[in-house]
Amino acid sequence: MQDLVEPRLLEPSTSEVMVKAITNGSEIAFRLEWLDESQSDMPGPRHFIDGCAVQLPSKVDPNVPAPQMGEVGKTVEISYWRADWQAIVEGRADNINAIYPNASIDHYPAEAQPLENNPQAQAEAAARYAPARALGSRRSGPREQPVEDLIAEGPSTLSPAPNAVSKGKGVKTPKGWGRCHLAAVTRWLLSRDAVPDRVCCLGRLPHRGWSKKDANRLGAVDLKVRTENMAVISDLMKVHKVIDELFFEHQRALLHFDFEKALGLLNAYESTLFSHMADEENILLPVYEKRADFPAAGAPKLYYDDHAKMRSHLGLFKQTIRDMQSEPELDRVLLQLLDREAFYLRLCSHHDRREADYLYPILDALLADEEKYEMLERVRLRGERH
Known part of the structure; x- marks a missing residue:
């Protein structure tokens, strides 16, 4: 103000x-x-x-x-x-009648009888009695x-x-x-x-x-001055890029046999992923399950099941890395871990696709902006800097 x-x-x-x-x-x-x-x-x-x-x-x-x-x-x-x-x-x-419909116009100078056969004189007379338009005012005419x-x-x-x-x-x-x-x-x-x-x-x-x-x-x-962005639930999927980058750095550390760093990055990945999944399970999915008209391929149970599988896989990965230093066949164990992680990434890819096809766009179409703002205020991760 x-x-x-x-x-x-x-x-x-x-x-x-x-x-x-x-x-x-x-x-x-x-x-x-x-x-x-x-x-x-x-x-x-x-x-x-x-x-x-x-x-x-x-x-x-x-x-x-x-x-x-x-x-x-x-x-x-x-x-x-x-x-x-x-x-x-x-x-x-x-014209005047558009503003005052009952107005009666007696005479316009440009319509005087002596000027009937002189278009140039008519234009000059019209401009003389419409000075704003004659001067090129952008607010007239x-x-x-x-x-x-x-x-x-x-x-x-x-x-x-x-x-x-x-x-x-x-x-x-x-x-x-x-x-x-x-x-x-x-x-x-x-x-x-x-x-x-x-x-x-x-x-x-x-x-x-x-x-x-x-x-x-x-x-x-x-x-x-309003500081709120346009309410788009699908913007929460930007968190996936942050999460994916953490997992990539974890795997790169594995390839360099830096297992301490790999475990630290996996812990950071797990913490970020679990916070995002908690936002979905506590805020998005309850509304989706109660109000959305979703297809079988986008059923809420599928999201919960995927989350449970992802949690289980991560627990196994962490334990494997902790035990690596004592493994007599380190190369073999590392290759097995990378193979399991490849399977895990395929699971994540299918899960992300299901979210992009159903959960997020359906919520965006279903909810009013006020509801979206309220939900976005409650989430912990928005795909920005963490």
Whole structure:
């Protein structure tokens, strides 16, 4: 919430904005949703329009610009969507009757009888009495996009961006806008050194929403920074990469006859794997078993059985490594262990495939975002740094 400089907004009109984002490396798309019982898309005196905006730094820097429209020397780029522009793009006429249906027009200067045969004079007269349009104002007249590109270096410096790069669309649902309020904004990533190296979910990003019923103006920034990523249960499978790497390092230590290191890595692998399996057994599988419509190939019992087999195998591997130093035929025992571990890895591969085909995608499709957030808050391992 912007409460540092005038015009201050001490009480937010929009308490929460749900944001999702995805990028292909050259463009980034944002989906914003917020509750709003009204549809305010009609301009007029003291009419306040629903809208939202997304702000990005112009350059990548360890010290990010201030979220209140940037700061001197740290320009921000803003994509700004408005509900009235959306209505115009979707076909609402750009005339007085669209705003006041009962209005009666007596006369327009450009339609005067002496100008009927002079198109150039008609155009000049029309421009004379529509100065904003004549000066090329981006906020007047027909529009191709309901989004405007802006730049700023702090409060009171907001101005049109030199290039229009953003696209967007707002959708009204029976319950309100979006979910109940939605606007989707897509823009080019102007700073090429800012291109992400993967498809990503939104982390920390300034975004804003304006509500007509609270008489929000563009300068009165109702700013809320949400730190939650898009809720995707399948992201928990990233833990598998961490686990797989630990097992690979364990086997490499075996090949170098460094059995102490191999046992230590296997213990680390086991600890990480067991934490992940506990998350699945205590959080995911109970919901899946109770609410999901799963096929026989994705039955919950199969996951529990696989986990039991994996625990049993790991106990055997650890005991074998502990006994290796006293083995008279070390090479033979090592080859037998590696053969058993190869069988174990095939079991893990089939198990991971079953999770990727059924458990995780079914939960993602079944659960609402709020339920996913709650589940993700409870898990211990998320596939990040451990």
